[in-house]
Amino acid sequence: NAGVTQTPKFRILKIGQSMTLQCTQDMNHNYMYWYRQDPGMGLKLIYYSVGAGITDKGEVPNGYNVSRSTTEDFPLRLELAAPSQTSVYFCASGEAANYGYTFGSGTRLTVV
Amino acid sequence: DQQVKQNSPSLSVQEGRISILNCDYTNSMFDYFLWYKKYPAEGPTFLISISSIKDKNEDGRFTVFLNKSAKHLSLHIVPSQPGDSAVYFCAAETGNQFYFGTGTSLTVIP
Numbered sequence: 187n188a189g190v191t192q193t194p195k196f197r198i199l200k201i202g203q204s205m206t207l208q209c210t211q212d213m214n215h216n217y218m219y220w221y222r223q224d225p226g227m228g229l230k231l232i233y234y235s236v237g238a239g240i241t242d243k244g245e246v247p248n249g250y251n252v253s254r255s256t257t258e259d260f261p262l263r264l265e266l267a268a269p270s271q272t273s274v275y276f277c278a279s280g281e282a283a284n285y286g287y288t289f290g291s292g293t294r295l296t297v298v
Numbered sequence: 299d300q301q302v303k304q305n306s307p308s309l310s311v312q313e314g315r316i317s318i319l320n321c322d323y324t325n326s327m328f329d330y331f332l333w334y335k336k337y338p339a340e341g342p343t344f345l346i347s348i349s350s351i352k353d354k355n356e357d358g359r360f361t362v363f364l365n366k367s368a369k370h371l372s373l374h375i376v377p378s379q380p381g382d383s384a385v386y387f388c389a390a391e392t393g394n395q396f397y398f399g400t401g402t403s404l405t406v407i408p
Binding site: 284290 | 300302304330332334339340341342343344345347349387389394395396397398399400401
């Protein structure tokens with residue numbers, strides 16, 4: 187059982203480059219989330235989706251975009267990479283808050 | 299503006315003893331509170347949750363206590379085992395959004 191799969195696991199970007207972080211879940215969950223975790227900090231919500239075709243901003247959406255064309259996929263797009271976007275990015279999915287959410291293993295992004 | 303706070307960055311306990319991890323929050327609109335465990339280079343793993351209408355939830359060695367008047371929750375692990383050594387995050391949910399604390403690194407000493 188794959189759960190939540192994130193690719194790539196590591197990436198180095200130059201300032202101004204763009205990239206897409208992929209996230210796929212095979213549990214038919216409606217809710218999907220993107221978080222970033224900076225060193226010594228908690229997870230900050232970037233964007234979330236409550237179902238296909240619906241996305242909403244979280245706490246720190248600036249510099250990112252998302253789409254949710256299918257239930258399974260929730261890609262995160264960085265258009266003009268900046269050093270401040272150096273972080274570990276986690277994708278998560280779930281059905282209800284009290285059941286918790288399943289997280290992917292993360293993407294470690296460095297912008298130089 | 300940190301709505302969920304974990305003021306202890308680290309905690310060490312002896313194997314077999316109780317581990318108590320604490321979390322404070324500021325938003326009275328939170329509906330659910332959750333605890334996650336995280337190992338290095340892995341994503342967080344859900345441990346246990348509690349609804350805002352309850353004051354205690356238990357699952358095996360893990361018990362979460364909620365004190366709404368104090369806006370405080372805690373996770374008790376009894377007995378603590380070396381495999382419990384990890385970073386523990388508390389999180390709170392409202393309106394489909396989750397807010398995480400900064401984590402407490404627990405070390406269980408054999």
